Amino acid sequence: RVRRQRQMCIRDSAKTMRDYAGLDTKRVIIDDLDAYNEAKAYCAATMPAMLERIHLHNGPGALFDMYDIDGEIESALETRVELPSGGWIIIENTEALTAVDVNSGRFTASTGLEETSVKTNLEAAHMLVKQLRLRGTGGLIVIDFIHMNEPENNQKIVNALNEGFESDRVPTQISGMSEFGLIEMTRKRVREPLDKLLTEVANPGTPVRIKTRGTVANELMRAVEKEACAGRPLVVRASPDVEHWFRARNAFLLERIRERLPVRVVLEADPSLTRERFTIGYLK
Structure with a gap:
């Protein structure tokens, strides 16, 4: 049984390269020699340009610790995500859509309320690009940004989202910002969301999920x-x-x-x- 489990893991390395690696991938690090060899063999046959970007981790320390992968996963399972300036975003999934609410918290820019809103919204836009990709979120996404008075500031937020998803392989469409500060996005569903992969309903009929x-x-x-x-x-x-x-x-x-x-x-x-x-x- 142990041997069969290990063989499945090794085969998964080739599948991972097939599904996720591309010319925009800068580096792939693998901490298992057999899985590393399998990934190299797959790339040699199908995508030789990737060969020099595959590296074996055999040094001290766990690979996940080096890059704080567990921390990133925990963040992607949380409803609330903190922003650098003290604000936060709330990401909630429903059957029909994913709702995102942007909050500035106690942060206030020295130049006034409009600048506070712009800075927080830009931070939220950049964080959302990361979080939605990491979470594998698809379908309809509605984002409630903090209200801004200047139309050019609204466009800055739309541009930030478009630029962030530009290299994303998942087809994404982004609307303009409405007068109420709402932006609608649609992303193609290409895989199970991260929370569905890593968590399950604790008790039937309740929304509480556990790992x-x-x-x-x-x-x-x-x-x-x-x-x-x-x-x-x-x-x-x-x-x-x-x-x-x-x-x-x-x-x-x-x-x-x-x-x-x-x-x-x-x-x-x-x-x-x-x-x-x-x-x-x-x-x-």
Whole structure:
């Protein structure tokens, strides 16, 4: 079973290159030698210009930690996203559309209310480009920007969105800004949104979502890899459903850690833990 799981992961590296890599991709970093070789072989046959951009990470430290990938994922699962100047955006998904509300918070530019609105709206536009792409958001998107008085400022926001999505492979259409500060966008649905991939409904009939067992198991694996660098044997405790999922689906990842780092890792089920919690300690 472990061998079969590992082979599936390796095949996924070629699929990832096929679906996401292109001439605008500057760098691809892979931390598994077999998956790296598979990606190189795929690119040699189909997109040789990418070969020099594929790199193997075999240094100290976990790859996700180096680029704060977990932090980016957590941000993409949140409803509220902070902006640099102290404002924020609220992103809410419904069956019919995705609604975005822009708020300036307590930020006030020294030059006045209009400049505050422009600065916050521009920050929101740049953040939305990143968040909508990262979240895989498709369909109708309605954005409620802070009201601005000058038409040229409204156009700045529309231009910022158009420029941000210019290199995006997903077909995107952006309307002008209405007199009420609303911009409508449509993006083609090309994959499941990130929240549907990584979370599930906690209880039928409620809007509350929690991380799937697979999502938590992958987080657990990355945390184990980080702690294992210390070279001491570890005991990992997780909720029974996550522990079972990890052994059934992700056991090869634990084997990979054992191959790379000569560390004993013991995985135990702890009924007192909720799904999204796990603990890592040192074996005595």
